[in-house]
Amino acid sequence: MPALSAEAVTAGYGRSPIINEISLTAELGTITTIIGPNGAGKSTFVKSLIGILRPMSGKVKVNDVDITKVPGHRIAGHGLVYVPQNDNVFKRLTVRENLEVGGFASRSDPTARMGEVLSIFTDLAKAVDKKAGFLSGGQQNLLAIARALMVDPTVILLDEPTAGLSPAYTDVVWAQIERISNLNTAAVVVEQNVERALGHSDFVHIFVAGRNHVHGTAAEIAALDLPSIFLGRS
């Protein structure tokens, strides 16, 4: 039973679909990346899983529970959490309050969980009373990931978590993502950097023009003629 399974999801804005019948599965303890040219529908796909957009057709299951029609605010409680690319922290709340809010959907003891999460993100532990808006961009992304982890999720969706970060911080963020997947969570990451995606993940999906063009293990995808796919020559 996969941790996450999206079955033929079609979604978009208004009446015109942006993504067409995309299917994807993710297992616990693995990292799945989604790559593809700009406008391929990577972010739209992730938003349609988490309830920001509603699929026009298709199904989304977490731990085999159908969450396609579950109200958006209940999805986190089902173990599916999301880290957006931009505006991913509550800027006017402190680091501690951000984590508290992240734990609202959790059924377990939030105080104990916060201790666990802060033990992973040691930099944040030093800044718990700081307003999130005053953190650096990289620290904000780490806080966003930490907030999402507060519910001890089954699946964590990350939309370009390293966009705009320095190479050093990109390494830190990826190291954390690997650590999270080792804690028996399925990580699904939208990544614009193909090399990074292939280097860090177990499975890779390439979206092109709103469709799942090809998918496979990182090694299988690395063997493909990627420039042709990205430039539309295949």
Place this chain on the structure above:
Amino acid sequence: MVLLAFASVEGGQGQGMQLFWLSVGFGLVTASVLAISAVGLSLQFGITNYINFAYGDFMALGAYFSYALNNELLHLDIWVATVIGSLGMGALAVLLNHFVLAPFARRFHKTFYVLIVTFGLSLVLLNLEYSIWGADVRFFNMSLDRAHHFGPVLLTTSQIIVMGIAVVTMLAVHTLLKVTRLGKSMRAMSDNTSLAMTSGIDTKRITTITWFISGSLAGLSGSVLGITEGNLTPAAGELFLFVIFASVIVGGVGSIYGAMAGALLIGLATEVSAAYINPAYKLDIAFVILIVTLLVRPSGLFARPGRA
């Protein structure tokens, strides 16, 4: 007050100081009413992201609810009537949001359209008040007020109670926002609605609760405005709304503590200035402060931290 002001100039230093302290007392009372109303307006704005131009009418309607309970229906004590009338206005605000404002907000993503709807709602409510209670000035049924001296400041019993209500309300709002799960959810939603939703916050429920709190605070401030002014008219809330806007903007739009500080500043400034120049310029003084603040600190005194 104008005559008094001239008299003080004639009367020399001692009387001048007396007048000053008298106006400080008035200022604190006005600031109390302003603080309650400004916080109610700010809370709702933070959550729904559009200005409720019917807020002044919420205030007046809440005051009329209290008036009806005090004078027409149950002949309740004024303070009991105020509490029940305010909560009644909170309940009405929830219904107005559910049946009028929320459907428009869902339909139009531009908040500008909803803002126009609140203008329309304002007209409807104002005329509703006129049709029920007429344009005549109404008076609360209150026991006679006694004056108390606090050093040079002179305050009546009801003015002291109003200031007490304001202090308790501010402390309650502070505790709500900083300590409770509901308040943290409200702040999170005010910061980033979509992120709040995906983090597990029921944004619809928070919106409903916020309208209840905002409506109740409108009703409370409208009632205590009527109590301190000694009378109420349907248009009283709308006139006051502009001073509330000034307080909210001076304090920094969206900041609850800014709204409190803005209320104190505007309340004191309008009343103290009224002791020395024509009180008809009260509103103008509020706007002079507003303009100066916007020139010196465009984002208000308590700008939201972490905003680009």
